[in-house]
Amino acid sequence: MSCYETIQAYAFRSLGYGERLLPRGEYTLCEQFTLIGSGMMLNVYFGVLALVSGFFLAVALAVGKASPNAMFRKPAEWFVFVFRGSPLFIQFFFGYFCFLSLKGVSGFFDPFTSAWLGALVVLFCNTAAYSGEIFYGALLSIPKGDIEAADAYGMTGWLRFKRVTFPTMMRLAWPAYTNEGIFLFHATTLVFFSGFPAKRQQGDALYYASYFADKTFNPFIPYPILAGYFILLTLVLILIFGQFNKRLNRHLPQNKRSKIKLRMNLLR
Template sequence: MSCTQTVIDYAFRAIGFGARALPKSDITLCEQVVLIGSGLLWNIYFAAVALVLGFFAAAAIAFARNSSNGFVWRPAAMFIFLIRGSPLFIQFFIVYELFVLLPRIGWDLNFGFVEITIETRWLTRAWMGALITLFLNTTAYTAQIFYGALRTVPKGEIEAALAIGMSQKQINRRIIKPKMISLAWESYTNEAIFLLHATALVFFSSFPAWRQQGDSLYYASYFADKTFNPFVAYPIIAGYFICLTLIVIVLFSWLNKRMNPHLRYQ
């Protein structure tokens, strides 16, 4: 089989398109590169969706943590402490076991005129269950980053805004939130890189790969077992992650320059 045919057959196998059967003998370097790259689509999915959702959730929790109301900041502080205080690997198992306890056939909600069944089986699959775990993890870490940035927003800028008659809503929208993100961005970039690398742990979690549609480490482990040579598959996945890390650094640096034009030439 030519490398071109391998790309056609396996480039999108991890998401359900292409040949169903995995190569079992005479495995080529091209097959390993293509299939591991196919699995990388799941790692990108986990990282991208968790980061986007976690960004907004973390901002809300950071403001709650900064509140003077004990009924608001205490739950936020407890959430941050529990997630940051426990290993991500353990969080995967805890979340999976909690989802397993849910009724497999779902919950029936009877509204009188209509009955709706909420499916829960999909929560134990990697594409959703693992995503929820990563979302909770990055939300807690990012919330702590944003909270630290909130505490360092210059008081003089807020006082100046009050002096010219700006409302608290305008101050939050035009001064506090932009300044918080600007101050936190470098640390948030590190969190984005960490989360990208943490997606490799999905393979070791309890969440199963559906129909052999696993992530990059799923295929790398498969090839290492079949070829009895881990020094090909694992360097390939490492190379992929290094390239993705470079993309994250470039993208976040570009966004940082857009938010802080005065740092463009420093």
């Protein structure tokens, strides 16, 4: 099979299209690049949807934690504490068996036992908790002068939040939120190594990299390929988040604009 035929057969295999049988016998570089790249589509799917949907819950959690009303503050604090206090790998296991138990109660929960939805819910809750803590810290760091200026202009309630509080909170939190977004995409590699099964061997990039490493007994080819794909994905994320950062800081002098720096998150 030529490289062109390999790409045609396996380029969209992780999405359920193309050749159903995985390569057997001779494992070429083209097959490894193609299948691992195909699996990256699932990593991007999990990362994008969890990040976008988790953003709104994170803002709500930050506002809830800052609320003087215990009815809003306590649930937000416990949600953040639970999902920040437990490992993501364990959350995947617990989420899968929780959805599996609920499946017997109601057919509504059937899709949640599949990775495409169940794992997405776990990632959504996890990134919302971490991002919510980032936004909460930024919310507390808003200069009092900004709030006093808004009060002087007669802004109160929702208008003050929309015009002053929220933009300032985003500007202060964005560099740290960028690192959370990058780590979230890296964390998607845990999906198929937790409780959620890969149906018809349709897994993510790490799933296929592990397959080739097991079959060839040589991890020094598939894993560097996987790392290369994630490095490229990280560069794309930095560029996208950097454009948002410029937009948020466009009103500030050049020397006072916050810069996005990649920091390794060693503990999760």
